[in-house]
Amino acid sequence: MVRFQKDEQLEEDESVVVEGHGGWRRRKYKLVFVGALVVGAVDFACGLGLSYMKDRHMNLLQLTLDFQFGCTDTHVSALLATLPTSISAYVLLPPPIMIRLPPGIPTAFGSYDELLACAEVDAVYIPLPTTMHKEWVTKAAQAGKHVLCEKPVAISTEELKEMLTACKENNVVWMDGVMFMHQDRVVKVQETIKEHGPITYLMSGFSFAADEEFLTTNIRVSSKLDFFGALGDLGWYCIRATLMANEWQVPSRVTTHVHKSNPGNVPLDSTSMLFYDDGRMATFHTSFMHGFRQWLDMAGKWGRIKVDDFVIQKTSAGCEFTVVEEPHLEDDHRRVEQRVSTQEVAGCGEVEMWSRFSRLIRNKRDGKQSESGDVRETEKFWCDVSVSTQAVLDACYASAYSNGEAVDVDVNVVQTQQAQ
Numbered sequence: 483m484v485r486f487q488k489d490e491q492l493e494e495d496e497s498v499v500v501e502g503h504g505g506w507r508r509r510k511y512k513l514v515f516v517g518a519l520v521v522g523a524v525d526f527a528c529g530l531g532l533s534y535m536k537d538r539h540m541n542l543l544q545l546t547l548d549f550q551f552g553c554t555d556t557h558v559s560a561l562l563a564t565l566p567t568s569i570s571a572y573v574l575l576p577p578p579i580m581i582r583l584p585p586g587i588p589t590a591f592g593s594y595d596e597l598l599a600c601a602e603v604d605a606v607y608i609p610l611p612t613t614m615h616k617e618w619v620t621k622a623a624q625a626g627k628h629v630l631c632e633k634p635v636a637i638s639t640e641e642l643k644e645m646l647t648a649c650k651e652n653n654v655v656w657m658d659g660v661m662f663m664h665q666d667r668v669v670k671v672q673e674t675i676k677e678h679g680p681i682t683y684l685m686s687g688f689s690f691a692a693d694e695e696f697l698t699t700n701i702r703v704s705s706k707l708d709f710f711g712a713l714g715d716l717g718w719y720c721i722r723a724t725l726m727a728n729e730w731q732v733p734s735r736v737t738t739h740v741h742k743s744n745p746g747n748v749p750l751d752s753t754s755m756l757f758y759d760d761g762r763m764a765t766f767h768t769s770f771m772h773g774f775r776q777w778l779d780m781a782g783k784w785g786r787i788k789v790d791d792f793v794i795q796k797t798s799a800g801c802e803f804t805v806v807e808e809p810h811l812e813d814d815h816r817r818v819e820q821r822v823s824t825q826e827v828a829g830c831g832e833v834e835m836w837s838r839f840s841r842l843i844r845n846k847r848d849g850k851q852s853e854s855g856d857v858r859e860t861e862k863f864w865c866d867v868s869v870s871t872q873a874v875l876d877a878c879y880a881s882a883y884s885n886g887e888a889v890d891v892d893v894n895v896v897q898t899q900q901a902q
Contacts, residue, residue: 598625611707616641623648628655628843634714639872639895646865655842657864660722662793664834667801667827678784681727682762686778688716689769705746712768713749719793720766721874727780732870734759735890738882754878800828869899
């Protein structure tokens with residue numbers, strides 16, 4: 483997911499290039515692209531940090547993303563070029579800047595409050611820093627806007643419960659932004675586990691080697707904006723994968739050891755262990771210090787399931803997972819025998835996330851319930867699984883700063899949420 487920074491970042495870059503009377507003037511701004519992209523019959527909004535290039539006649543020449551998560555100016559240009567005329571889009575600008583917007587972007591707002599007051603916007607994607615989520619989720623809900631929220635979703639389970647209450651009281655849909663949850667691979671993996679037997683040990687890891695600029699300026703290393711650091715930003719996926727492989731059950735206790743943190747005490751590199759009362763275990767590693775990897779390995783007595791792109795799939799066309807059955811040694815321990823199969827699953831998690839979010843909104847609007855039998859097609863599931871994930875993250879963070887001592891997960895808050 484793409485993140486944008488605080489409003490203070492909406493400042494002009496004074497570097498300018500002027501080439502004669504007919505030349506162009508390059509100024510760099512941080513903008514928020516809020517594309518009300520139509521999926522089915524529902525509009526939704528998503529935030530992207532952008533810069534733009536304009537000529538002396540104020541014509542927009544180029545949009546350039548200022549963030550790192552796989553989107554480029556090519557993607558944005560292609561998006562704008564293919565927008566149907568029925569689609570609205572909005573750009574949040576620091577006043578008094580005025581630019582001529584290209585076709586497909588007819589409206590500019592001067593603030594988030596103005597955007598939330600717009601009757602044409604049905605839903606918002608909130609990728610603000612975690613410490614700002616409660617304020618803007620609450621405001622969005624009170625404005626009647628459905629919410630897709632970036633992870634980690636809150637600074638605590640208590641705060642998340644208040645956010646969910648605001649959504650419930652204002653009759654809006656809540657969903658957290660976890661792309662892989664919307665792949666059909668999730669269902670296929672769960673079916674494989676049900677067929678062969680429970681997972682007794684799970685390992686996962688998500689990391690990337692951040693550069694010096696990231697480690698000093700990015701919101702995810704700021705103790706005031708996203709104090710969970712890599713543990714929250716990357717660990718949210720690992721915790722969710724653990725819940726997925728264990729029938730959405732939460733562990734009873736956790737331990738976390740931080741291997742490296744910054745001067746603000748934000749975790750940059752850590753390892754966590756999760757324990758279930760019946761002996762099941764999981765471990766996950768998150769880091770801004772090591773090379774890119776996103777692996778998931780689930781083991782049971784019968785064999786294992788391997789996924790090496792569990793967060794961001796390798797291609798938008800589909801993904802896969804590998805099942806290793808009955809591995810054992812033969813020939814006096816000189817040869818490994820096992821059955822290995824790879825299952826391919828079509829579809830793109832990112833696309834399906836927006837589609838499912840749209841369906842939930844449309845069903846709510848029309849007073850309908852999904853008959854698919856897939857829990858992901860219900861509003862309540864997204865509230866429940868968000869609380870479960872947050873409760874585990876809270877315990878991991880508490881352990882991290884208790885010298886790695888075991889900390890109990892607040893199972894009561896999870897059970898209370900599930901009982902609602």
